Amino acid sequence: MDRRQLLITSTAALATNQVFAAAQKQYKIGVIGHTGRGNFGHGLDYIWNSIPNCKIVSVADASLKGLVKAQERLKCSKSFSDYKKMLKESLPDIVAICTRHPDQHFEMMKAAIQNGARGIYIEKPFCRTPEEADQILKLSKKKNCKIAVAHRNRYHPVLKTVKDLIKTGSIGKVLEIRGYGKNDHRGGCEDLWVLGSHVLNLACYFAGTPTSCSASIRQDGKVPELTEVREGPEALGPIIGNEVHTRFETKSGIPIFFESVANKKEDSFNFGLRIIGDKGAFIIQCDRNPLVHLFDSKTETTQVVSTNGIGKVEPNSLLHKKVFSHEVAVLDLISAIENNEEPICNVVEGVLTTELSCAVLASFKEKKSVSLPLVKRTHPFL
Numbered sequence: 001m002d003r004r005q006l007l008i009t010s011t012a013a014l015a016t017n018q019v020f021a022a023a024q025k026q027y028k029i030g031v032i033g034h035t036g037r038g039n040f041g042h043g044l045d046y047i048w049n050s051i052p053n054c055k056i057v058s059v060a061d062a063s064l065k066g067l068v069k070a071q072e073r074l075k076c077s078k079s080f081s082d083y084k085k086m087l088k089e090s091l092p093d094i095v096a097i098c099t100r101h102p103d104q105h106f107e108m109m110k111a112a113i114q115n116g117a118r119g120i121y122i123e124k125p126f127c128r129t130p131e132e133a134d135q136i137l138k139l140s141k142k143k144n145c146k147i148a149v150a151h152r153n154r155y156h157p158v159l160k161t162v163k164d165l166i167k168t169g170s171i172g173k174v175l176e177i178r179g180y181g182k183n184d185h186r187g188g189c190e191d192l193w194v195l196g197s198h199v200l201n202l203a204c205y206f207a208g209t210p211t212s213c214s215a216s217i218r219q220d221g222k223v224p225e226l227t228e229v230r231e232g233p234e235a236l237g238p239i240i241g242n243e244v245h246t247r248f249e250t251k252s253g254i255p256i257f258f259e260s261v262a263n264k265k266e267d268s269f270n271f272g273l274r275i276i277g278d279k280g281a282f283i284i285q286c287d288r289n290p291l292v293h294l295f296d297s298k299t300e301t302t303q304v305v306s307t308n309g310i311g312k313v314e315p316n317s318l319l320h321k322k323v324f325s326h327e328v329a330v331l332d333l334i335s336a337i338e339n340n341e342e343p344i345c346n347v348v349e350g351v352l353t354t355e356l357s358c359a360v361l362a363s364f365k366e367k368k369s370v371s372l373p374l375v376k377r378t379h380p381f382l
Contacts, residue, residue, distance in 0.1 A: 030092030031059040032083045035066025038099030041123040058090040087115040094119040103235035106132040119146045126350035128237045131377040133351040148333040148343035149350045155329045171277030179258040179273040187262025189239035197353040203256045210248035213359035214369040218243035238381035289320040
């Protein structure tokens with residue numbers, strides 16, 4: 001049984017014990033956040049105190065007030081206002097990069113790798129440009145540092161169940177995949193970067209690698225001018241519009257659509273995706289429990305999908321909690337380090353989600369479909 005099947009079929013406690021059975025050393029964890037500038041993400045910092053053979057040895061935060069609170073919360077002995085100094089002095093085995101602001105991610109990952117980190121668990125968005133992402137990919141491969149991106153739903157084992165059900169014809173022929181952001185006040189390009197990376201990562205798991213992108217962007221229903229490009233919040237870089245509609249062609253022939261409209265009232269399918277076939281559809285609603293439902297077009301009925309199958313109760317009652325808290329993801333990262341494999345949502349997927357967001361902007365700017373991989377690796381608006 002491989003490590004992914006172990007995480008799928010075992011209870012959380014058994015999986016944890018077996019994953020660490022061969023680990024003779026304790027992993028030193030270094031945590032990087034920035035209060036007021038992306039903070040510490042959604043639980044990426046304190047989860048390590050729940051993982052056997054892991055000990056948070058140091059925390060870094062450029063905000064002194066935030067640093068005091070972080071050290072107390074994480075119960076670690078050392079704190080630093082400079083993350084580079086923390087990395088050099090503490091030499092953590094694994095670095096949790098928690099801040100949500102992607103403008104800091106490139107330098108933080110680079111410094112962690114150069115100081116000998118064996119693994120990195122990083123908040124999304126991964127990077128701001130394909131150029132940055134490419135450099136991290138190259139450096140991480142050279143130093144054999146395993147990078148896992150915190151798209152936590154991507155680590156849910158029910159996704160493999162869905163993929164197997166698709167192969168057996170549960171929804172017939174797959175026609176398309178439709179993804180949605182949260183469609184809240186951040187709708188449009190902001191939603192694309194902040195939450196769309198989750199959705200596009202899931203979509204690519206089922207449809208495969210995109211080969212082109214065609215995008216339409218609107219501002220209050222009208223096509224904006226390039227003079228309306230603005231600096232996005234949370235250090236996202238230049239963005240435009242408050243409405244995005246995009247289509248990605250893929251190697252498999254299954255098109256991926258993504259939509260985000262600011263303050264859209266209809267929210268029944270917000271933040272997630274639908275895998276649509278000619279006999280039904282799998283509905284995946286991110287961060288919800290259950291994560292997946294199956295809609296049957298013939299009977300017009302909906303059933304839950306668990307790792308046990310269609311209409312069956314999830315055998316591991318704690319599974320959603322373990323996925324939502326990032327436990328499954330960090331166990332997968334540690335297992336990847338132990339077995340010299342790639343994490344489930346790895347650096348290559350981080351590069352791809354960054355590129356897809358930039359492809360949307362490039363298609364709008366060039367007023368045409370753009371091929372993937374992008375030839376221009378810098379930001380389309382710069």
